[in-house]
Amino acid sequence: MADAWIPLALTLKVAGWATLLNLIFGVALGYLLARTRFPGRDLLDAILTLPMVMPPTVLGYYLLVLLGRNGAFGAWLQSTFGINLIFTWQGAVLAAAIVAFPLTFKSARAAFEVVEPQYEQAARVLRIGEMAIFFRVTLPLAWRGILAGLLLAFARAAGEFGATLMVAGSIPGKTQTLSIAVYEAVQAGQDDLANFLVLVTSLTCIVVLLVAGRLVPGRVPGQS
Amino acid sequence: MADAWIPLALTLKVAGWATLLNLIFGVALGYLLARTRFPGRDLLDAILTLPMVMPPTVLGYYLLVLLGRNGAFGAWLQSTFGINLIFTWQGAVLAAAIVAFPLTFKSARAAFEVVEPQYEQAARVLRIGEMAIFFRVTLPLAWRGILAGLLLAFARAAGEFGATLMVAGSIPGKTQTLSIAVYEAVQAGQDDLANFLVLVTSLTCIVVLLVAGRLVPGRVPGQS
Amino acid sequence: AELTVSAAASLTNAFRELAPLYEAKHPDTKVQLNFAGSGALLQQIAKGAPVDVFASADQVTMNQAQEQGLIKADQRSDFVSNSLVVIVPLQGSGAPASIQDLAKPAYERVAIGLPASVPVGRYTKSVLEKAGLWAAIEPKMIGAQNVRQALDYVARGEVDAGFVYATDAAIMPDKVKVAFTAPTQDPILYPIAPVASAANAGAAKSFVDFVHTDEAQAVMAKYGFGKP
């Protein structure tokens, strides 16, 4: 049962990278849609939410079509950089990141929308550039909502197995994450192993969620 | 291909009810955790997020263990109310609601946390009861964030198939949702049918998300 | 070198035991096992996953692979057989004596792998169709995503009967009992073949040969598989 360690480490690596990708793209797109108006904005929003609606296996299938050696993007990656994502942990990261993306994106957009524009104006007249305003005013004020989305994304990425299984396969030690291991244990009728792995998954995620929640200050000290 | 209609209707029914359950419980628990302090609050928060971390099939398996004819809760339901949830669309609702629950809960908590307590105080001195304050002040001010969470929950519920399939079985016309149908088509290598069903799913969800987004007023008229 | 073997989910337990045996014989080769439903495995290979050996649970999937030129057809072989059985919960009252009994009202729910995507469902459907019972049984069908889900349903007593492989029934002798074996039109034979694009063609061929050895067959037999 010490075997749990390797898939656990892999799961944390995959979910961590997926969350990082989410942080970058989810926050950027959430900000874009919260702060700019353009025709088709709502449509874009709905489209960016679609990965949530697809059964992960189906999503994984389309990713496979796209990223495979014979897929449009995969062929380009292969010929240009010699990179192949199928059956690699990087592929798992990509699958998990896409599945979890709407979580960060939607939370970030909602969080940015409730930031009072007046605070940004106050920074503007203090001669702070737009980029610095984003990092020093907007982002900190929206951070709580974004963090909630990121934690969900982490959890979702850690629990993902449908799309991951399709893209990365289930190779022990290489691409077999904890949730795929759980799935296989349940499938194999190994109830004890399944229960044990579920316990490991749950405890790990509880610890990660608790620690992440601690790292962030409350909205203001002195507030409950 | 007109076959898509029955699973589509079923999907909307299941996702709709699951979202409703989420609205009630997610908002209530989100409010509770945002506004009260008690030992173990953060732990409870992490535990309520766990359904997100579990592979849906595994979650479905545990639901089956709990709700089945021979399960602890299922046996009680059966003997007390004569209710059996396994292999019914109500069971599918429950599975989808649980899978999607963390989405609403987390968003609601984050949204409630950024509502200025001063607005509630202003209502209090106007002699408005706590319940009315919740519905007239707190909820409207938190609504944007909650709605973002609810839309995600709807999408997730509509796309869910691992846990749903486990709990509800895939009984055509009764519990076979669109995403199960898509899954089967993909698995069976029926690419054309799969693509068609994915299109139906996507369009439906885009329409639902767009309409829901419209129903809610922006934070204040005159704001972008 | 690494040898990646994509094997049908129902081979999980047996192949996990086989791999170390093969590695012991070929110390310079590391076997990487990749399990999923046969359909998913085929799609992965078709889209360029770096797989060396493909072991499917049914002929239909392997035929598709062969048509698409994904495997080395000349090295394809059937390496084990399985049988379709009807199982009922162990504590249940009585058991059906024949396939006709399943049409009786006593059997309200029958777990069957989804015929469109799960090989065991495909076999089940053809057996029932041949017996003229498909129309009667289909309304009672509880679809399962794979064979193990059907097994779970029966083991937990959620359904009155289910169609699974003999190898699956053997996993839970304390929860399910085999009522009878359902004779399939064609024998259930598991095919194996090296993948055409295998990076490690030599090892792929040697693994395929290995599963036919007595040593490997003994392991397979332990998990309920028969000789081809």
Added chain:
Amino acid sequence: MIWDVALRKRFEGRKHSFELDLRFQSNARRLVLFGPSGAGKSMTLKMIAGLETPDGGHVRMNGVDMFDRDRRVDLSPQRRGLAYVFQDYALFPHLTVIQNIAFGLHLGLLNPGRSLRHEAVRRWIQAFHLESVANQYPEQLSGGQRQRTALARALVAEPRALLLDEPFAALDRPLRKRLRDELARLQAQLDIPMILISHDEEDVAVLADEMVRIEHGQAGQASLLPARARGGRSEPEAVQSTREFDWINSTL
């Protein structure tokens, strides 16, 4: 005794802490809290209204216990029924001016509609010159319009007493005079006690019977102001009569 107040409360800041410990009694129907910035005036008013819980002490109004640490009495803000005008208005951002003002008149689970239904709301909107912005949201109001809306919202509910935290600060002079007179008249009509925080000597001159001086979290006893006719007095006279407050200039 209309007001019998004794309050203790400690705030722990990061490096400094603030301690409030004061008591005063007053029979004045029109009481003003007066003192330098950061002295604890707003805090005191909030504890009277039940919006902050004191660490100890009591709040009694007309002999009724609203808060008493020792007797474990702590009425909710709702049951105290004291209207409060916040220093920074606290208008509901999701409601129009009309809805904000009508807020306290609807007790159900739904907010008042956007149309003008209540006679009282109409009256206050007129009195405060808010007709032209009646359907706008707080964000679309000028500072003065916001404060007038907050004032109207507090008054429309006909509260048991009126607590006002610098209600005229953002108003221009003529409007301030007009609202002050309006308030004085209302005061006479409704016959309810009022506590007002103000830095403005003219407010004190026109609206106060007694004054409590708060400094560094402590209060002097309420001091009766020189007897005077309520209501209309000419301005220069008022300015004159507040010269007595020049003590403040020497305290800071």
Added chain:
Amino acid sequence: MIWDVALRKRFEGRKHSFELDLRFQSNARRLVLFGPSGAGKSMTLKMIAGLETPDGGHVRMNGVDMFDRDRRVDLSPQRRGLAYVFQDYALFPHLTVIQNIAFGLHLGLLNPGRSLRHEAVRRWIQAFHLESVANQYPEQLSGGQRQRTALARALVAEPRALLLDEPFAALDRPLRKRLRDELARLQAQLDIPMILISHDEEDVAVLADEMVRIEHGQAGQASLLPARARGGRSEPEAVQSTREFDWINSTL
């Protein structure tokens, strides 16, 4: 000409709309915008600072175009470099008093730390008596403390000009006098133009060279105030000399 301002802007409300259309020129280093609540004073100041975009017109300072609709000039607020004190403070809620004040001194992507590093910040904290709350967050401040922090934040960056929207409204009288004097002294030191919105006649008396009267979205030409000595004058005299503003009483 220091200020050459012409502005047009229309706001569409739900039922009513507000239209601003004014122009004024002034060579006064110390200019006050004066007028009734809701007249468009804050709006005007925001358009000068570049925080609202006018529908038409121009904003010129010392002959430099900051905005000109016809010539398609529209400098960003950053490039205008005009400090602004907001009517409702707009302090950053996630930063302490020290961090708020030091905000404009750090140009990088990170906020200033919680410790007192800058001499200028220390000076303003002392001048505004904010030592005891230097490490508190805006939510933990009294109304006056908030406004002093906002004032310090605007001043510390040594801006090209100073725009103040009712900077003293929430202050008590002695503090107001002290800050007003401080500001007048600073004004003389820094030698930068200042525009101030105020309802307070004493502000006008002490701080203004000229006054622009804004009403219903329109401005009269800047009117020179009677020549006077800058800075220290005794109070009663100041009150006296502002009697000229009694026109306001008759306009409302």
